[in-house]
Amino acid sequence: MKQPISKDNIIHTAAILFKEKGYSAVTMRDLASQMGIKAASLYNHISSKQDLLKEIVISIAEEFTNGMDSIVASNTSNIDKLKRVVVLHVKITANNTYGMASLNNDWMHLEDQLDYYLKLRNDYETNFLNIIKQGIATSEIKNSNPEIIMFSMLTTLRSLYLWIPKKEELNANDLANTLTQVLIDGINN
Amino acid sequence: MKQPISKDNIIHTAAILFKEKGYSAVTMRDLASQMGIKAASLYNHISSKQDLLKEIVISIAEEFTNGMDSIVASNTSNIDKLKRVVVLHVKITANNTYGMASLNNDWMHLEDQLDYYLKLRNDYETNFLNIIKQGIATSEIKNSNPEIIMFSMLTTLRSLYLWIPKKEELNANDLANTLTQVLIDGINN
DNA sequence: GTCTATACGCTGATAGAC
DNA sequence: GTCTATCAGCGTATAGAC
Numbered sequence A, B: 001m002k003q004p005i006s007k008d009n010i011i012h013t014a015a016i017l018f019k020e021k022g023y024s025a026v027t028m029r030d031l032a033s034q035m036g037i038k039a040a041s042l043y044n045h046i047s048s049k050q051d052l053l054k055e056i057v058i059s060i061a062e063e064f065t066n067g068m069d070s071i072v073a074s075n076t077s078n079i080d081k082l083k084r085v086v087v088l089h090v091k092i093t094a095n096n097t098y099g100m101a102s103l104n105n106d107w108m109h110l111e112d113q114l115d116y117y118l119k120l121r122n123d124y125e126t127n128f129l130n131i132i133k134q135g136i137a138t139s140e141i142k143n144s145n146p147e148i149i150m151f152s153m154l155t156t157l158r159s160l161y162l163w164i165p166k167k168e169e170l171n172a173n174d175l176a177n178t179l180t181q182v183l184i185d186g187i188n189n
Numbered sequence C: 001g002t003c004t005a006t007a008c009g010c011t012g013a014t015a016g017a018c
Numbered sequence D: 001g002t003c004t005a006t007c008a009g010c011g012t013a014t015a016g017a018c
Helices: A007-021 A028-035 A049-073 A078-095 A099-105 A114-137 A146-158 A160-166 A172-185 B007-021 B028-035 B049-073 B078-095 B099-105 B114-137 B146-158 B172-185
Strands: none
Touching (some): A007 A099, A049 A078, A099 A160, A114 A146, A146 A160, A146 A172, A146 B172, A172 B146, B007 B049, B049 B114, B078 B114
16 A cells, blocks of 8 residues: 655645644644655655645635536526535545545635635535525425525535545445435435 | 633633634634733643643533433433434534534544543434434334434534524524424425 | 755743742 | 743754765
8 A cells, every 4th residue: 555655645645634633733744754754855746735735625626616617507406406516525525535624624724725715615605505595486495594504405515524434335326315315305204 | 802811711712713723723822812911821820722622622522412411311202302402502502602613623632531522422423323213213204324314414513613603693593493494304395 | 856954933831030 | 910031842844965
């Protein structure tokens, strides 16, 4: 399992450590030791610790933005759009279980890219909320508080990174299906 | 709004800063400056930074444990128990919006109390899951994957701290009611 | 491309004056 | 009860030998 020292592998290892302890608590010496080299040697491959966070967070944030844009542009019912949002989260999270921790918990330590990140996140939430509001307007969705509906769905989806690694026996499709059912149809019999 | 320097006020201010940047990124100098004193003076009131984290996290964790124990012991339907769990989260979170951030994101920085915290959390989840399993057994709850149901509900409830401060116009009872409806009855019309 | 050596500001925490 | 002074160690990052 020993990896060659490359920028991509350093980023990946950093994401693992950031998930474990958070960005601020991980030192470059921790990271280097995990890679089997000295801290100074990391700088032959990367430019700074901050750069690692940026690479992890921004790339995933852009994946979400692209996925949401494609869902918004699609010509389907609003319930179907919500189902596609669930699938989007399950797929991205399954491929980035470590990076999702930084996206959720360490974004405030971004420096140059903080405003950009906040804009991506804000636009995402606006699109999500609009789908729900339109679904209510067309009576696809119950006439409940749309912010609470979005909050409930989105926080569940954003926390998937904590949970997917423990449930390897479920494949992504089964998880997306069950989750969709729970989130949309509820649990009441 | 200037507060006297006391252990409780230091803990409260620490919780605010921990929510903003995380435990590791907050320095004793940050905290002291927020209190209007020098870092050294903090140590007349508290024993260490670690002690602040412990006070914040363990007290809330014990509140959840006590609330859950009382729900489990109660003689009601399982759906009703779930509703009471929602109320428990809304109430505790409304009273500890800052501390909930540490409970969720900084517990891994606990030193002496880490094992105790993990036991409380694990017992809580076991109790939660049992309510759902019993609800499925009595056909109160749809026969879906009980872990996914618990995960979905619990992550939403654990994220309330991010959201309650933005929705001050909703009182705790209204929020608990709407949230219960969304989580239990779903959103599908 | 990795190493050792090094810079140097910041960290949590203590001692002792006032 | 707060202050200044101070400590030893750790933080990110660079320089230059190999």
